[in-house]
Amino acid sequence: MRLAAQVVDLTKFYDLGSVVVKALRGVSTDFPEGDFVAIMGSSGSGKSTLLNLLGALDRPTSGQYFLGGRDVSTLDDDELSAMRNDMIGFIFQSFNLIAQYTVLENIEVPLLYRSGYPAIGRAEREWCLELANMVGLGDRTDHRPFQLSGGQQQRVSIARALVNDPQIILADEPTGNLDSTTEAEIMEILHKLNEDGRTIIMVTHEPSIARQTKRQIIMKDGLIENETLIKQSIPTR
Amino acid sequence: MTHIIRIVQLALKSLLLHKLRSGLTMLGIVFGVFSVIAMLAIGEGASAQAQRQVLELGATNVIVRSVKPPSEVMQSSSGSRVLSYGLLRSDYKILTNTIPTITKAVPIREVDREIRHLKQSMNARVVGCTADYLEMNHLTLSQGRFLTNSDQENLLNVAVIANEVANILFKFEDPVGKSIRIGSMYYTVVGVTKDRTASAAIGGSLSGQDYNKDVYVPIKTLQVREGDLDIKTQAGSNTAEQIELHQITLRVNDKDAVLSTAEAIRETLEQTHPRTKDYAVVVPLELLKQAEQIRMIFNVVLGSIAAISLVVGGIGIMNIMLATVTERTREIGVRRALGARQSDIIEQFLTETIVLAGSGGLIGVVFGLLTPVTFLGIQWFVQNFVMEGNTAGSDVGRMFFDLQPQIAFWSLPVAFGISVTIGILSGIYPAISAAKLDPIEALRHE
Ligand SMILES: Nc1ncnc2c1ncn2[C@@H]1O[C@H](COP(=O)(O)OP(=O)(O)OP(=O)(O)O)[C@@H](O)[C@H]1O
Ligand SMILES: [Mg+2]
Numbered sequence: 001m002r003l004a005a006q007v008v009d010l011t012k013f014y015d016l017g018s019v020v021v022k023a024l025r026g027v028s029t030d031f032p033e034g035d036f037v038a039i040m041g042s043s044g045s046g047k048s049t050l051l052n053l054l055g056a057l058d059r060p061t062s063g064q065y066f067l068g069g070r071d072v073s074t075l076d077d078d079e080l081s082a083m084r085n086d087m088i089g090f091i092f093q094s095f096n097l098i099a100q101y102t103v104l105e106n107i108e109v110p111l112l113y114r115s116g117y118p119a120i121g122r123a124e125r126e127w128c129l130e131l132a133n134m135v136g137l138g139d140r141t142d143h144r145p146f147q148l149s150g151g152q153q154q155r156v157s158i159a160r161a162l163v164n165d166p167q168i169i170l171a172d173e174p175t176g177n178l179d180s181t182t183e184a185e186i187m188e189i190l191h192k193l194n195e196d197g198r199t200i201i202m203v204t205h206e207p208s209i210a211r212q213t214k215r216q217i218i219m220k221d222g223l224i225e226n227e228t229l230i231k232q233s234i235p236t237r
Numbered sequence: 238m239t240h241i242i243r244i245v246q247l248a249l250k251s252l253l254l255h256k257l258r259s260g261l262t263m264l265g266i267v268f269g270v271f272s273v274i275a276m277l278a279i280g281e282g283a284s285a286q287a288q289r290q291v292l293e294l295g296a297t298n299v300i301v302r303s304v305k306p307p308s309e310v311m312q313s314s315s316g317s318r319v320l321s322y323g324l325l326r327s328d329y330k331i332l333t334n335t336i337p338t339i340t341k342a343v344p345i346r347e348v349d350r351e352i353r354h355l356k357q358s359m360n361a362r363v364v365g366c367t368a369d370y371l372e373m374n375h376l377t378l379s380q381g382r383f384l385t386n387s388d389q390e391n392l393l394n395v396a397v398i399a400n401e402v403a404n405i406l407f408k409f410e411d412p413v414g415k416s417i418r419i420g421s422m423y424y425t426v427v428g429v430t431k432d433r434t435a436s437a438a439i440g441g442s443l444s445g446q447d448y449n450k451d452v453y454v455p456i457k458t459l460q461v462r463e464g465d466l467d468i469k470t471q472a473g474s475n476t477a478e479q480i481e482l483h484q485i486t487l488r489v490n491d492k493d494a495v496l497s498t499a500e501a502i503r504e505t506l507e508q509t510h511p512r513t514k515d516y517a518v519v520v521p522l523e524l525l526k527q528a529e530q531i532r533m534i535f536n537v538v539l540g541s542i543a544a545i546s547l548v549v550g551g552i553g554i555m556n557i558m559l560a561t562v563t564e565r566t567r568e569i570g571v572r573r574a575l576g577a578r579q580s581d582i583i584e585q586f587l588t589e590t591i592v593l594a595g596s597g598g599l600i601g602v603v604f605g606l607l608t609p610v611t612f613l614g615i616q617w618f619v620q621n622f623v624m625e626g627n628t629a630g631s632d633v634g635r636m637f638f639d640l641q642p643q644i645a646f647w648s649l650p651v652a653f654g655i656s657v658t659i660g661i662l663s664g665i666y667p668a669i670s671a672a673k674l675d676p677i678e679a680l681r682h683e
Binding site: 019057084086090 | 239242243247250251252253367526568570571573574577578579580581674677680
């Protein structure tokens with residue numbers, strides 16, 4: 001079984017001068033390829049902090065994080081950027097589309113920052129269109145974000161997360177701002193992606209959402225309190 | 238290259254999101270660039286005007302004119318109130334005989350007379366002069382010949398008339414060979430001069446000249462026929478002036494010798510006119526240098542004003558960009574999360590300011606190119622709403638209305654370059670502060 005990502009004894013401390021906040025106090029776990037993980041836990045337990053580290057948005061205070069064969073904790077800022085661009089797809093709770101761009105242009109954004117800045121050619125355009133079709137927005141490619149519903153915006157951000165064919169997909173409460181019908185639609189898309197072999201790591205507060213994943217990680221006070229395996233068979237790619 | 242095109246496209250997209258704001262931000266640069274170009278164009282036009290005037294007078298010429306001494310009435314021998322002053326024929330002789338660098342000299346006497354042909358009459362300026370007058374005043378003939386030396390020797394009653402005089406007196410006939418009456422004497426017309434644009438006044442000591450109502454006669458003939466006395470009727474009372482020569486125009490053999498020759502002329506005249514300074518020495522070359530200096534001062538002053546408006550424009554851009562960075566903190570966080578490096582963010586915001594300042598600069602250049610038209614509008618406005626009738630005819634008025642702004646073409650790229658530089662300078666700080674944002678913090682920003 002190949003690993004998509006692996007964290008070893010990860011800690012993250014915030015030094016606020018008078019106090020040191022220990023957001024993560026030594027987290028170790030493996031993420032096999034094709035995994036679908038829900039990270040749960042009470043507020044302030046360190047879920048987002050862990051996800052940000054997994055997303056190479058930040059470096060840990062100590063410990064190691066392996067992604068694509070490299071230890072992310074040793075990389076400099078530009079290398080972290082390259083890592084995020086190449087290996088990671090983000091889905092945010094509040095969608096975070098760029099207001100002045102159309103649907104298609106939003107999906108293209110990660111292409112702008114590929115290393116060496118290769119031109120965006122016809123093949124790339126077609127790939128973006130294909131992704132738009134896949135999330136069911138093939139007829140809305142030249143709409144702007146304010147013309148879309150929340151669910152539609154989140155679909156755009158899923159398409160955007162996929163454009164560089166990342167190693168892992170990270171989602172921080174992707175359905176937190178959506179109603180239950182839309183939530184189900186988004187979950188359906190994520191399921192399909194996972195069935196296609198994508199590794200998905202998702203933070204959620206909803207047990208009903210968490211139950212739909214393969215594995216739950218329960219966090220408490222900066223540590224993993226419990227790992228539950230929901231589904232035994234983890235398909236390998 | 239495609240990368241540059243792409244970041245410029247993206248910058249345009251962001252700027253077009255807030256059209257009004259981007260437009261207003263640009264305005265400072267537009268006016269800055271416009272005023273740089275306009276002010277240089279006006280400075281350039283003024284200097285060209287001054288140069289033109291000076292060259293009309295001749296860069297190697299020195300002009301000596303009679304000047305009425307300040308309200309000093311000299312009693313003549315006859316006891317009547319005759320004012321006697323100015324250059325003497327002896328001055329002309331001394332100057333031409335003692336200063337070797339002088340190659341040509343024209344003595345000039347000017348009187349106003351009524352001239353008449355059959356039933357047509359008009360008032361004209363009768364200029365007594367010699368053969369060299371034609372060339373030294375850049376006049377050309379349209380018909381006949383100019384005055385010759387033998388006309389002088391033989392005291393012939395011949396005259397050369399200006400085109401306008403010919404048009405008034407000889408509506409349907411060929412003037413050459415006809416006779417005209419000047420005062421009480423008859424003269425034969427031997428030539429007609431072409432129109433020449435009036436020269437404007439320079440430096441106060443030389444008033445403008447309108448060559449188109451002149452009649453030229455041999456100076457010796459004029460002296461013999463009319464004498465040196467000039468009686469004018471002013472406000473009911475008669476004043477008589479006795480002036481031998483109104484002007485002597487001298488040509489120096491070499492441009493480098495002009496200033497020293499002018500000095501020699503001044504010294505000579507100081508000795509021949511020890512009591513009153515009833516003459517003025519005008520050296521066009523000196524005027525040219527003065528005009529150059531005035532232009533420099535103008536350019537520095539006007540340039541500073543334009544520079545201030547450019548700086549203000551730059552501060553405006555920086556201000557807006559800082560606000561924009563704050564407003565778009567979340568966008569910056571998203572881009573960083575999706576893989577943008579700090580340098581990408583710097584590039585993005587810097588490109589936006591450069592595009593903003595650059596297009597402002599381009600619009601400014603277009604406005605700048607319209608300076609001559611704008612200036613015509615200003616002249617029209619001044620003529621109709623600001624100036625009173627007699628001011629327009631004064632030296633200052635003439636100078637203003639004769640002025641044609643000349644766009645200095647080097648100022649276009651320079652002004653545009655300055656605007657882009659200001660874009661870079663005012664954009665660099667906001668861009669760096671945008672790039673330095675922590676991606677996680679930026680993503681959390683509301
Ligand atoms: N930049 C920071 N500076 C200081 N403390 C921080 C910072 N980021 C997070 N923390 C602290 O780290 C701890 C974990 O925060 P984190 O955001 O990971 O919680 P969470 O599990 O995502 O909570 P929630 O469910 O409310 O989103 C909290 O106590 C938080 O206050
Ligand atoms: Mg959180």
